[in-house]
Amino acid sequence: MKLGGILFKSVEDKTPPSIDTDLQHFAEDTKILGAVVPPIFQNSLFVFDTYEEFSSGMAGLSKDQEKYYYSRISNPSMAVAEKKIAHLEHTDRAKVFGSGMAAVSCAIMSCVHQDAHVVAVDTCYSNTRQMLQDYLPKFGVKSTFVEGSCSEEVIDNFTPETKLIVLESPSTFFFKLQDLETICKAAKAKKITTMIDNSYSTPIFQTPADFGVDLIVHSATKYLAGHSDITAGVICGPESHMANLIQNEVVIYGSALAPFPAWLLTRGMRTLKLRMKQHELAGNFVAEYLQDSPLVDRVHHVGLASFPQKDLYRKQMSGSGGLISFEPKFQTLEEVTRFINALELFQIGVSWGGFESLVVGAVSQPLGYQEKRWVIRLYCGLEGPEDLVADLETAFKMVGE
DSSP states (O other): OEETTEEOSOSSOOOOOOHHHHHHHTTOOOOGGGOSSOOOOOOSBOOOSSHHHHHHHHHTTTTOTTOOSBTTTOOHHHHHHHHHHHHHTTOSEEEEESSHHHHHHHHHHTTOOTTOEEEEETTSOHHHHHIIIIIGGGGTOEEEEEOOSSHHHHHHTOOTTEEEEEEOSSOTTTOOOOOHHHHHHHHHHTTOEEEEEOTTTHHHHOOGGGGTOSEEEEETTTTTTOSSSOOOEEEEEOHHHHHHHIIIIIHHHOOBOOHHHHHHHHHHHTTHHHHHHHHHHHHHHHHHHHHTOTTEEEEEOTTSTTOTTHHHHHHHOSOOOSEEEEEESOOSHHHHHHHHHHOSSSEEOSOOOSSSOEEEEEEEOOTTOSSOEEEEEEEOOSSOHHHHHHHHHHHHHHHTO
């Protein structure tokens, strides 16, 4: 039964519904002509009956989520996805973008200015690092990169100019965790904004706002949408920050998500919890197989019993996803190439989060490593876990030939 726009189990029982129910129905109160699925508002602009209404709409554009003016900024199809994601992430508001990197860029730009300083995790997403390390310095913004698993290291790099901390827990390729609560508590005391990329966990497995994180970004291309048919991003955060971000970065950069992919994003989220559980099952199954392989030196996966930050994992997360990386004993380009080319179910491609399993390889040397190492990243899709292991076994045999 709906009470005040919120779906409750009954009039007597005011217990909020489960996340399963919210994924299906939250923010979808309005049924147009009885349609069970919200329609696509495939229009570029909105018209008003009077100039007074137009002026009022313009004045409240960044604050009122129910007023629409121009689809470059807001649209009802976008609003459904935004309200649903904000609710799942336990934040006041969300804004969807045309890509995950658009969301990351707008979030960072909303926090920094000339001579500002950023502290970031060394193993954050490569294009996020590229922006911080190579692009922003020409505007006078400096960044310090830290390994991240030691909270004191992060905090010790705060300076009077620090305006933003960029977290990614688990981080890209090596899946290291940061102690969100400890870092955020120290940041708030210094009035420093914290931002995290939560693409790996989604709100199914981690809600960073509960630990004090200010801004949460996603590459919604991945798990949130889940079907490898759109590119999208999202920023979630407090009303005060989001209203300002919409008035500035969203309006100026023009990177908001279009109506049709926003509708597809909402559609994809209906199966999010079901898919995440299947990815977790497959990821753990494959990671355990890799851990026992004589051709593997080290497996990086938060779901393993041997994961070195297991206590922090249990505190912050309720599950692991389908992303795994491992360092093979074979470390030549020729051997790595032979292994990857021998895979069939694991297709060669960037990104992840869809139905299909993927593989990429990279030479990396994160902080703490004495030398560069080949690291192979696997993404376990929705295929049978036993079939994925059989695919890996065949490829490992090819390396020895």
